[in-house]
Amino acid sequence: MKRPTQHIWIDTFFPRQSTDRVPDQDLTGTMIVLTGGTDGMGRVAAERLASMGADICLMGRNMAKTQRVIADLKAAGHEGNLLTVACDLGSLDSVRKAAADILEACPRIDLLINCAGANIMNRQCTAEGYEMNFVVNYLGPFLLTELLLERVTQAPAARIINVTSATQAKAHLDFADLHRETGWTLFSTYAQAKLCMIIHTRDMAARLNESGITGVTVNSLNPGYIQSNLSRDSKGWVNIFVRLFNHRAAPTWVGGERIVAMALGKKYEDLSGAYIYEDVQASPNPEALDTVKAARLLDLSYEMTGLTRPRRDM
Numbered sequence: 001m002k003r004p005t006q007h008i009w010i011d012t013f014f015p016r017q018s019t020d021r022v023p024d025q026d027l028t029g030t031m032i033v034l035t036g037g038t039d040g041m042g043r044v045a046a047e048r049l050a051s052m053g054a055d056i057c058l059m060g061r062n063m064a065k066t067q068r069v070i071a072d073l074k075a076a077g078h079e080g081n082l083l084t085v086a087c088d089l090g091s092l093d094s095v096r097k098a099a100a101d102i103l104e105a106c107p108r109i110d111l112l113i114n115c116a117g118a119n120i121m122n123r124q125c126t127a128e129g130y131e132m133n134f135v136v137n138y139l140g141p142f143l144l145t146e147l148l149l150e151r152v153t154q155a156p157a158a159r160i161i162n163v164t165s166a167t168q169a170k171a172h173l174d175f176a177d178l179h180r181e182t183g184w185t186l187f188s189t190y191a192q193a194k195l196c197m198i199i200h201t202r203d204m205a206a207r208l209n210e211s212g213i214t215g216v217t218v219n220s221l222n223p224g225y226i227q228s229n230l231s232r233d234s235k236g237w238v239n240i241f242v243r244l245f246n247h248r249a250a251p252t253w254v255g256g257e258r259i260v261a262m263a264l265g266k267k268y269e270d271l272s273g274a275y276i277y278e279d280v281q282a283s284p285n286p287e288a289l290d291t292v293k294a295a296r297l298l299d300l301s302y303e304m305t306g307l308t309r310p311r312r313d314m
Contacts, residue, residue, distance in 0.1 A: 004224065004278045008166045011278075012225045015250040019279060022260045027054035028080070031106050031155075032263075033148065035059045035089065035141065036116030036163070038069050040228040044256025045113065047073065049263065055081035057106055059098060059116075061088045089116055089140030090132055092305060099147035110155045111263055112148060114141040114197075115163045123184040130304060131179035133186070137193035142200050143305045153208070153216050157269065160218035161262050162201050164194040166225070166277070168285050171195035173293055178300070198275055198288045199297055205273030207310060217272040221262050224278045226255035 004011045032049055036042035037058045050056050050073045060066030063086050070082045083105055087098035102109075117137050124132040130139060145160060152158045171191035174180070180189055201220045208216055227249040258279060262268050268276075275284040287293055302309040 004280065006277055006282055008169055011166065013248050015225045015248065016278065017250050017254070019254045019257050020261070021257055022048075022264055024052050025264060027052040029053075029055070030110045031055045031057065031081075031108050032111040032113065033057045033059070033102060033106065033109050034113045034115060035087065035144070036114075038062070038065050041223060041226050041252050041255030041259060042113075042115035042163075043069060044253050045115065045259040045263070047076075048256060048260050049111075050078040050080055050082065051076070053078075053080050055083075057083045057085060057102060057109075059085045059087040059102075061086070061090075087144075089118075089136045089144075090126060092126070092128065092135070092140065092143055095140050095143045096147065099144055102148060103151055106151070108155045109148060109152045110158050112145065112152055112158075112160045113163070113259060113263065114145065114161065115259065116141070117163065117165075119186055119190060121186060123180065125179070128304070129179070131184075131189055133189035134179060134193050134196075137190060138196040138200075139193075139301065139304060141197065142301055143307070145200070145204070146305070146307055149204070153213050156215055158216045159263060159268070160201075160204070160216075161259065162197050162218070162220045163259065164197050164220045164222050164275070165191070166222050167191035168194040168198055168222070168288070171285055171287070173287055173297060175293075175296060175300075195285050195288060196297060196301070198284045199294045200301070201275075202273045202288065203294060203298055208272065217268065217270070219262060219268065219271060219273065220275045220284070221258065222275070222277050222282075223255040223258040225249045227252045228255075 003016050032054050034046055037046035038060050058066055066084045070084055073082055085098050085101045088094040120132045126135050168191055198220045201218055204218045274281050
């Protein structure tokens with residue numbers, strides 16, 4: 001059987017248990033800004049990149065945990081500049097403050113990795129009234145990326161990696177009820193957010209191309225079904241379901257290596273706006289390719305975050 005099959009349930013129940021390991025290279029002086037680096041595959045990626053001498057700016061909601069990861073990296077002998085920035089992706093005000101802190105601390109950004117994600121197990125809303133899975137898994141990273149984009153584009157050959165999910169294939173953009181005031185389910189909100197992330201990725205890649213900014217790429221990565229703490233707060237039958245799936249999932253290091261591959265691999269250096277399924281380029285949900293829906297989503301995203309949408313043709 002060809003792997004990955006790109007069929008969500010086959011690849012979930014029968015995931016590839018290994019992947020190619022990226023050769024080490026000298027990353028001295030390379031600044032990497034990373035969300036989701038305190039656990040799971042994000043931490044694996046942070047450890048590998050730090051081991052090559054990279055400077056790491058690690059963002060986290062739980063600062064005690066985030067600082068422990070940095071302490072562990074230092075204890076392992078990693079000599080790059082290792083920083084922490086507090087950021088709660090579920091709070092747009094927190095994201096704005098974090099972006100300002102990063103811009104002050106990081107004169108350059110060579111790599112931005114949006115790896116953080118969460119499964120909020122019941123319907124919650126932010127102070128603005130936005131559904132929490134939508135904000136943590138899409139709108140928060142959207143705002144962060146937009147606020148850091150100018151700094152990223154100042155670095156030659158910079159890359160932005162947006163970690164998404166195979167669930168995007170089953171998502172549907174419901175503009176009549178984007179925040180699921182009715183018919184809320186964890187799957188529908190999480191999958192919709194990951195679809196939105198792909199739409200933003202494609203739009204940003206097109207925008208950079210139209211602006212004549214060469215060498216800077218932005219791509220989406222579905223790392224495959226990987227062991228994680230994403231649903232650590234699940235209860236009841238959902239917890240049983242999660243435990244079963246995690247038992248079948250690929251080891252955490254596999255996801256970490258796929259992130260590192262996108263960060264450093266030569267086959268990705270001229271690729272932008274793509275959706276990578278594990279380690280092959282694939283077609284995303286058809287709704288991600290619908291220019292009318294994409295334009296509507298982006299208009300709403302800029303409006304919800306208080307940003308002015310850059311002028312460009314969709």
